[in-house]
Amino acid sequence: MAVKLPIYLDNNATTRCDERVVETMLPYFTGKFGNAASRNHQFGWEAEEAVDIAREQAAALIGAGPKEIIWTSGSTESNNLAIKGAARMYAKEGAQRGHIVTVSIEHKAVLDPCKRLQTEGFDVTYLDPGPDGVITAAMVEEALREDTLLVTIMWANNEIGTVNEIREIGALCKERGILFHTDATQWVGKMPTDVEKDNIDLLSWSGHKIYGPKGVGALYVRRRKPRVRLEPIFDGGGHERGMRSGTINVTGVVGFGKACDICRNEMAEEGRRLRTLRDKLESDITGQLDGVEINGHKDKRLPNTSNISFAWVEGESLLMGMKEVAVSSGSACTSASLEPSYVLKNLGVGDELAHSSIRFGLGRWTTEEEIDYVVDKIVHSVRHLRKMSPLYEMHQEGIDLSTVEWAHH
Ligand SMILES: *Cc1c(COP(=O)(O)O)cnc(C)c1O
Numbered sequence: 001m002a003v004k005l006p007i008y009l010d011n012n013a014t015t016r017c018d019e020r021v022v023e024t025m026l027p028y029f030t031g032k033f034g035n036a037a038s039r040n041h042q043f044g045w046e047a048e049e050a051v052d053i054a055r056e057q058a059a060a061l062i063g064a065g066p067k068e069i070i071w072t073s074g075s076t077e078s079n080n081l082a083i084k085g086a087a088r089m090y091a092k093e094g095a096q097r098g099h100i101v102t103v104s105i106e107h108k109a110v111l112d113p114c115k116r117l118q119t120e121g122f123d124v125t126y127l128d129p130g131p132d133g134v135i136t137a138a139m140v141e142e143a144l145r146e147d148t149l150l151v152t153i154m155w156a157n158n159e160i161g162t163v164n165e166i167r168e169i170g171a172l173c174k175e176r177g178i179l180f181h182t183d184a185t186q187w188v189g190k191m192p193t194d195v196e197k198d199n200i201d202l203l204s205w206s207g208h209k210i211y212g213p214k215g216v217g218a219l220y221v222r223r224r225k226p227r228v229r230l231e232p233i234f235d236g237g238g239h240e241r242g243m244r245s246g247t248i249n250v251t252g253v254v255g256f257g258k259a260c261d262i263c264r265n266e267m268a269e270e271g272r273r274l275r276t277l278r279d280k281l282e283s284d285i286t287g288q289l290d291g292v293e294i295n296g297h298k299d300k301r302l303p304n305t306s307n308i309s310f311a312w313v314e315g316e317s318l319l320m321g322m323k324e325v326a327v328s329s330g331s332a333c334t335s336a337s338l339e340p341s342y343v344l345k346n347l348g349v350g351d352e353l354a355h356s357s358i359r360f361g362l363g364r365w366t367t368e369e370e371i372d373y374v375v376d377k378i379v380h381s382v383r384h385l386r387k388m389s390p391l392y393e394m395h396q397e398g399i400d401l402s403t404v405e406w407a408h409h
Contacts, residue, residue, distance in 0.1 A: 005324040007370045011209075011363030012158050012186060012305060013328060017255070018211040018364070024258040025213065028251040036248045037239060047250045054257025061260040062184075062203060063194035064220050070240045071253055074217035075185040076109040077233075078204030081219055081244065082181045083113040083152055085230030086202065087122055090149045090179070097121040098149040103135050103164075104128050105343040106154050110183050114152070123147075131348050132297040133160050137168035144172070150179045155187035159328075159343040159359055160296030161305025163187070170199025179228065185209050189263035190271060190302055195220055201228050207252065211364055212259030216252030219244075274362045275303035277371050281360060282306055284375040289382055291395070295344060295357060304362040307344075309353040310378075312392040313385040318356065321381035325374050330357025 008016070028050060036051045038044025055066040072078045083100075091097040102114050104126045114124045125143045129135055135153055144151075151173050156163045166182055173180035181202035184193065188203070189210035195203060203220040207213050221243065222228045236245025286292050291311035307330070310318060315329045316338070330341045331354070340354035349357070360374075386392040395401060 003367070003369045003373045006326055007324065007374060008326045009360045009362060009366065009370075009374065010326045010328055011366075012161075012359065012361035014208045014214065015211045015363055016365065017208075017213055018259060018262060020262060021212050021255045021258045025251045025255040028254050034250070036250055037237065047248075050254050051248055051250060054253045054260075057257035057261045057264075058218050059220075061193065061264045062188060062205075062220055063196055065223065067241075068195075068220055068223050070219045070221055070243050071248055071256075072217045072219055072244060073215050073249070074208070075107075075183060075204045075206035076217075078206070078217050078219040079107075079109045079152075079181075079183055080113045081230060081233055082202040082204060082221075083110065083150065084117060084233060085243070086150050086179050086181065086228070087117050088120075088231040089229050091122070092147070092149075095121055096123065096147065098123070099145050099147045100124045101140060101143045101148060101151045101153075102126055103153055104346045105133065105157060105159075106152070107158055107183060107185070110152055110154065128346055129162075132300070133157060133162035133295070133343075133347050134297050134300050135164040135169070137165045137172050140169050141172055144176060144178065148176075148178050150181060152181040152183070155182045155184040156191075156302050156305075157296070157343065158186050159330075159341060160307045160347070161186070161302035162296040163191075163300045163302065166200070167198045173201075174199045177226075186302060186305075189260070190267055190304065192267075195222070201226070207256040207259060210259045210263050213252050213255040216249050216256045218256065270364060271303045274366065277366060277368060278304060278306050278360070278362055280368070281362075281371050281375060282308070284371075285378060288375075288379045291392075293349075293353065295347065295349060306360045306362075307357060308360070309344075309349065309357040310382050311353060311356065312389050312395060313356050313382055315356040315358070317385055318358065318378075318381055321384065322374075322377045325377060328359040328361075330354045330359070 032046050034043030034047035036047040055069045058069050059066045118124050127139055155166050170180050179201045183204050185206050188205040201222045206217040230243050232243050234245045239245050293309040295307040319329055330344050331338045340351045344354040
């Protein structure tokens, strides 16, 4: 049977909304359109009840209590609220307001709030990972100081899928009385999560990465041992325990809850299926091509993610040769220039290889036929491009390219 094109393998960027999620949301646009904060009538009660159910569903996915869930517009907002909210709430007086530890390959939605806090007098340490991309508890321990008030480290990386030592880092922070936030956008919904056992105080995740709607997310805020307080970013009606004012996006929240519920029930099976497909993708590619490098730790990795560099080809040309496959490249368009991914760069991947990297993000509807098609397409494209590459020719003639002295213009 022919596969349906285009093929979507960019599930780390966003996912398609599950039909079951959409179905659950629909009544809340029309018949049940109430404001969850309206306390005087049926419409309000109905909306509030739906939001409460979603709160239970979201909490159940991460082992939290429903009162510990704060609704937001997505992980960008959750990260901002967690990081700025905690830093400003627990800030020390004076020029040195406190120390924060994070990692150089975090998502921009963590790095940029940290940068903002630096302008407010906070000191931020950006840890660099080793070549495998994993952040260990030992690395974090070395960075902790007397005045450290917050550690923020992602659970799994969005570009390479590597998984950090979250439980151990959490334990370390707990021992020292330091708040611990994790951007778990890529982890939650794919892997089991328990904020108690995993020692987490603040956790961000997002609807559109777990087959729910865009524009809705959640922040877990620990309520006991310790009771975490956050300075709000928005001032207003005092919704969400005063931490996030604004009328609740009831339809979005209902969808978010349903998406969490589906993940909780299906992630074990889905993870096994995607791991098998991802491993097949990698072994079929490496079995047919030389000069292929898989980026990030091979085992400490999400089951759905693969980031592969193809030596001696140009990334953009490779993508052009497979337009019917939706993937992300290792290049990011920043200010009109093509920059290599800062994540790959910080792992020590050279600019050339970073540019020729592709991120595959498998998802709920990825099929084996699609993987076969994609492998075929890539193997053909790479072989074709290499045929025209003088570098590849030199490599085949046994010339060590790293020793070549290039003429400069
Ligand atoms: C997608 C993503 C975000 C941003 O989430 P939004 O809900 O789109 O704001 C933040 N962190 C990570 C790791 C992500 O993958």
